[in-house]
Amino acid sequence: MRVWAWLLRFLWPYKGRLALALGMSLSATLSSVGMLGTSGYLISKAALHPATILLLWVPVVGVRFFGLSRAACRYLERLFSHDLTFRVLSRIRQDVFEKVEPVAIPLLQRFRIGDVFQRIVADVDTLQDLYIRALAPPLTACLTVLAVAGGLAFWGWTLSIPFLACALVCGMLIPMLAYRLGRRSGRGLPEARSALTEQVLGILSGMADLLAYGRQDEAVRRFHQAQERLTEREARHERVGAWVDGLFLWSMHASVWVVLWVAMERVWAHRLDGVLLAALVLMVQASLETLAPLPGALQNLGRVSAAGRRLFDLMPAQMDASTREDATAARIGLPGTARTGLHATAQTGLPGTARTGLSGAMAQVPSPTAAAVAEGPPRLDLRIHNLGVRYASLGPWALRHVDLELGPGRHIAIVGESGAGKSTLLKVLLRLVLPASGAITIGGMDLYDVPEPLLRRWITVVPQQTYLFNATLLDNLRLAREDATADEVKEAVRLAQLEETVARLPDGVHTQLGDLGMRLSGGERQRLALARALLTNAPIVLLDEPTSHLDAITEQAFMEQLLYALRHRSLLMVTHRLVGLERMDEILVLRHGTIVERGSHEALLRQRGWYHDMWTLHQAMVRM
Known part of the structure; x- marks a missing residue:
């Protein structure tokens, strides 16, 4: 019920359009019933050879009226229903994105990326059937049956009661059977589609590695296995649908015969004019035909319900994160501050x-x-006190007892081996991972009190893996700041040492970079990410392995340009390469999530600890 309450609330803002679409659908269906009934009456009346054709002018006009009104109402019904569907689908997409985007990182820790992709694309598309194929057919059929039953009652309840009983069998029992069988046969279909999507994404993302290690045949084999499993489930589902359609068709014709037999008895008993017999039978047949979409509607109802449930499963991820944020806020609130939750x-x-x-x-x-x-960029300080992070409530500590003070214009580097917790610290500062203990303040405010848009204006990040869109280099740069002028873009390109790259591109900054920026090397993509950061006015810059894709000579020049360009901003750099660290104000050494050494470059060398050993090894490798 919670899923349907969530789905139906998207229809409520368009209740007027919903009423129009349903009204037009009902009018079109009743016009079809009226046209067939009037046609049967006209044929029967004409067979009696009336004295003058004028005696038939009323049914003749009725046939024309119902024929024209059916076409007009059907057109308007299609217009209103599709307009309603597109509006609802747009709201669903917007709502899903707004709920999922803030918790993208925890979400991808719970679900596979292919599964998430399937949910927010294919399952959202499935919800376009919410009204047209799931709700409208049963509502229209129910109202039509009731209207025809009321019309039959005019000639006697002995006609309307058998009709309602037959409609109950065709419109409820068979669709319910179809729904149960469809649920059983359709079980596993969404998961099979997700598995196939996962295989496709895996092959496309890892194509280079698969070819390099000669594992492409195995990947294709897994893809075919996933495709065969999906095809098998779809075929089983379609077979059930075919059997149900045949059963419904037989039941509908049997129902017509039942009503015909009851009507014939009334004609024999002289309680019904025989000329109405064909009209009543055709009206019954036309009204029962409106029940034909119901088995499919219930199957669509199941598909919509399953898609809605899979999307709704993403919503508790946000609720869980919110709950954890509330608990975290209570733990890491500022001294003397009372808070009741984020x-x-x-x-x-x-x-x-x-x-x-x-x-x-x-x-x-x-x-x-x-x-x-x-x-302009404010001068903000960033303070971390006794920070602790763990990815599971009882899991090992990823960070523990971390203290850091990044004042305005101050440059701090965090070094350590892989898995020491360096990237985790950056994720905490970006609010992608929630701390288990400690306090983080920025500009004197708790980090979790800063609204999301404002936080993104205060902190910018250069990630280790830079995502580039299939757009021009200029568009990828202006992702950081849409209103950046040509001179500002040119200066950012110069400071990031991208001038040679831009010069060799056929259309300069207007060159299309291709999917994932395939026209650029790894180092060039990293420098483009730095240029993005330079275009922002964020006073705090976070760098995650900024020189990981650069050679030694380029790395030295890049670090000099980087530190010069960011000389007026606060800088927190995570790296395992020790180039340029002698110019840092402070260096923190992380091991197993804990700071084991801290100080300037010269002070750490005098301590002859881990940093001294890594620096000695680094210098030996440089000389080689």
Whole structure:
């Protein structure tokens, strides 16, 4: 019920359009019933050879009226119903994106990427059947049957009661049987489609590695196995549908015979004019034909329900994250601050800002902080106190007892072996991972009190794996700031040492980069990510292995340009390469999630600890 309550709320804002679409559908169906009934009466009346054709003018006009009205109403029904469907589908897509986007990282930890892709694309597309194929057919059929039953009651309840009984069999019992059989035969279909999508995405993403290691045949074999499993399930589902359609057709014709027999008895008993016999039978047949879509509608109802449930399963991921945020907020609140949760109205949020939720609507009024952001990058400090992070409630600590103070314009590097917790720290600062303990403040505010849009203006990041869109280089750069001028873009390109790359591209910054930026090398993609960061006015810059794709000579020059370009900004750099660290204000050494050494480059060398050993090894490798 929760799933259907969630789905039906998308229809409620368009209740007027829903009523119009349903009204036109009912009018078209009743026009069809009226046309067939009037035609039967006209044929029967004409067979009696009336004295003048004028005695037939009423049914003749009736046939024409119902024929024209059926066409007009069917056109309007298609117009209104499809307009309603597209509007509802648009709202569903928007709602799903708004709910899923803030919890993308935890979501991908729970579900496979192919499964998530299948849900937010194919399952959302399935919901276009919510009204047209799932709700409209049973509603229209029910209203039509009731209207025809009322019309038959005019000539006697002995006609309408058998008709209603037959309609109950054709319209409820057989569709319910079809629904049960369809659920059983369709079990596993969404999962089979997700598995096939997962195989396709895996092959496309890992094509280079598969070819390099000669495993492409095995990948194709797995793809064919997934395709065969899907085909088998679909064929079984279609066979059930075919049997149900045949059963319904037989039942409908049997129902017509039942009503015909009852009507003939009334004619023999002189309680019904024989000229009405053909009209009543044709009206019954036409009304029962409106029940034909019901088995399919119930199957579509099951498909829509399953798709809605799979999408709704993504929503508790957000609710779980919200619950954990509330608990985290209570644990890491600022001293002397009382808070009731991140999604409650906060008194300690951005000054002059009333909040109804972290991702909800914000009503902002002018404040000193907001004005500072509008005028240019504010000088903010970032403080971390006793931070602890674990990915499971009882799992091992990824970070523990981490303290850090990044003042305005200060540069700090975090070094350590793989798995030490360096990237986890960046994810915490970006609110992609929630801490288990400790406090994080930025500009004197709790990190979790800063609204999401404002946080993205205060902090920018250069990730280790940069995603580039299939667009021009300029479009990929302006992702950071849409209103960046040509001079600002040119300066960012120069500081990121992309000038040679731009010069060799056929159309310069207007060159299409292809899927995932395939026209650029790994190092060039990394420098483009740096250029993005330079285009922003964010006062705090986070770097995740910024030189991982550069050679030694380019790396040295790149670091010099990088530190010069960011000399007025706060910089937190995560790296396992020790180039340029002598120019850092402070270096933190992380091991097993804990800071084991800290200090300047010279101070750490004097300590002759882990950093000294890694620096000595690095220098030996450089000399080689």
